[in-house]
Amino acid sequence: MNEKELYDIIGVGIGPANLGLAALSTDIDNLSTLFFDETPSFRWHPGMLIEGADLQVPFLADLVTLADPTNRFSFLNYIHKxxxxxxxxxxxxxxxxxxxxxxxxxxxxxxxxxxVFGRKVTDVINHQSDEIPHYEVIVEDRETKVEARYFSKNLVIGTGTKPLIPEKLTGFPAEDVMHTSQYAFQEKELAEADSILIVGSGQSAAEVFLEQLENQREGRPVLYWYTRSSGFFQLEAGKLGQEIFSPDYIDYFHALPLNKRLEELPGLNQLRNGIEQTTLHKIYDLLYHRTVDGKEAGCVIQANTEIRSIYHDDGKYQVVCYQHQQEKEFNLQTEKVVLGTGYKPDIPDWYERLMQEAEREEGYLRIGREFDIQFSDNRSNKIYSLTDLVHSHGAGATNLALAVHRNAAIINQVTGSKVYEDQRDTVFQQFSPSENGGR
Known part of the structure; x- marks a missing residue:
């Protein structure tokens, strides 16, 4: 291998985060990048592209604008084109x-x-002891199964998430018991059902419930919407509250001891989990109109209720439920189940092996402020993580706007120059006390 074969950055996975990194780095002189994804083309939550559903952040949180408003890959330029x-x-x-x-x-x-799509990274080999330290990335063509090898000074891991489904709810036909990530692919089967259970109290579950409620005709399908949470709560959208999705808050959060960071996370959940106000209002208004003159709502909405198990019996699914506060178990019969049970980091096997030499803090990967995983050898060849950052960078770790900040930080660190302005002191509140309590 020689320097000419060596990329500055190879990215694994092409979701919005790595796609934004590719867009921000494409016109920078002397910065060579390459990104791989195993899917045939770019796909972003295709199973939840419901008609009428909106992005939960402003369009300014596109792939590039918050770092470079003049960039040709901005959303406004897309709209213009x-x-x-x-x-x-x-x-x-x-x-x-x-x-x-x-x-x-x-x-x-x-x-x-x-x-480059249709290419799966099957392994990464660390060559830190070589004359030219680097990472060797082994890539398989998903169609031909031909293997190729690429070399890079730095890696950016953006393998994203995968559906989180409790083990007791797995093993059923996909057209009957499905995660919300597959919802749009099963709409025909759902349209023929007489009863549907929707599980979860996040935005995805609410959007599924709303669409099915709008599709109801003469009370069919009967809808059940259950969550083990204590209620169907609105996503906090207060402007001061939203300032946790800022570089300033990341500075503050990252500098806290691990135990303080972990203590802080539950209190921030309402800023990243919950249902948008407009969605809740649409649901309530629809139910109100529908029940004029004493008509039935055609649905059951219930919190504090866990789905304990599912089994198939006589053409339908028997669902064993448990109401926590009343400590009461009961059964529900339904034809279809849609699980809004969230996501978990999608961590490849080779990544686990690559992290064996990484530093830890009580079992968690130690990740630097600029999103680089820390190693005891203080290597200059960085591995940046775009996945599983909540413990180190807070509730906004997966926020689309902060992904732009993250990518700008990575580019600045790799190039050793301030390609993009690293803006600070950009919010109205302060997170740490200063002298005399002032700014």
């Missing part, structure tokens, strides 16, 4: 359709030669 600028002007909203964000991101991916 698509001939929709006047329509967007009269649309007059900061929140955009989720489908449109997906189309925008795919438009960006199709213009970047550095993004």
């Amino acid at each position: 698509a001939g929709r600028m006047n329509q967007f002007f009269f649309f007059n909203r900061f929140d955009i359709p989720r489908k449109e964000y997906s189309s925008y991101a795919r438009w960006v991916s199709e213009q970047l030669d550095s993004c």
Whole structure:
């Protein structure tokens, strides 16, 4: 291997985070990058691209704007190129359709030669002891099964998440018991059901419930919406509260001891988990209109209720439920089940092996402020994580806006220069006391 074969950055996975990194790095001189994803083309939550569902952050949190408003890969440039600028002007909203964000991101991916789809990273070998320290990335073509090897000074791991389904709820036909990530692919089967159980109290579960409620005709399908949480709560959208999704808050949170960080996380859940106000209002208003003159709502909505098990019997599913506060077990019969049970980090086997020499803090990976995993050998060849950052960088670790900040920080560190301005003191509140309590 020689220096000419050595990339500055190889990224594993092409979700919005690594796609944004590819977009921000593509026009930088003397910075070579390459990104791999095993899917045939860019896909962003395809199973939840529901008609009418909006992105939960403003369009300014696109792939590039918060680092470089003049970048050609901005959402506004996409709208302009698509001939929709006047329509967007009269649309007059900061929140955009989720489908449109997906189309925008795919438009960006199709213009970047550095993004290679249909390639799965099957292994990464650490060569820190070589004359030229580097990482060897082994990649398989998903169609031909041909293997190729690439070399890089630095790695950015963006393997994302995968559905989190409790073991006791697995093993059923996908068209009957499905995670919300597969919802759009099963709409035909759901349309033929007489009863549907929806599990969870997050935004995805609420959107599924709303769409099924809108699709109801003459009380069919009967809908059940259960969550083990204590209620169906609104996502906190207060402007001061939202300031935790800022570089300033990351500075504060990252500097805390681990035990203080972990203590802080439950209190921040309402800022990253919950249901948007507009979705809750649509559900309530629809139910109110529907029940005029004493008509039935056609649904059951219940909190504090855990799904303990599911079994198939006589053409339907028997669901064993447990109401925690009353300590009461009961059975529910339904034809379909949609699980809004969330996601967990998607960690490949080779990544676990690569992390054997990484530093830990009580079992958690020690991750630097600039998103680089810490190793005892203080290597200059960095591995940056875009996955499983909550313990180190807080509740905003997966926020689309902060992904832009993260990518700018990675580019600045790899290049050793301030390619993108690293803005601080950009929020109205302070998180640490200063002298005399002032700013």
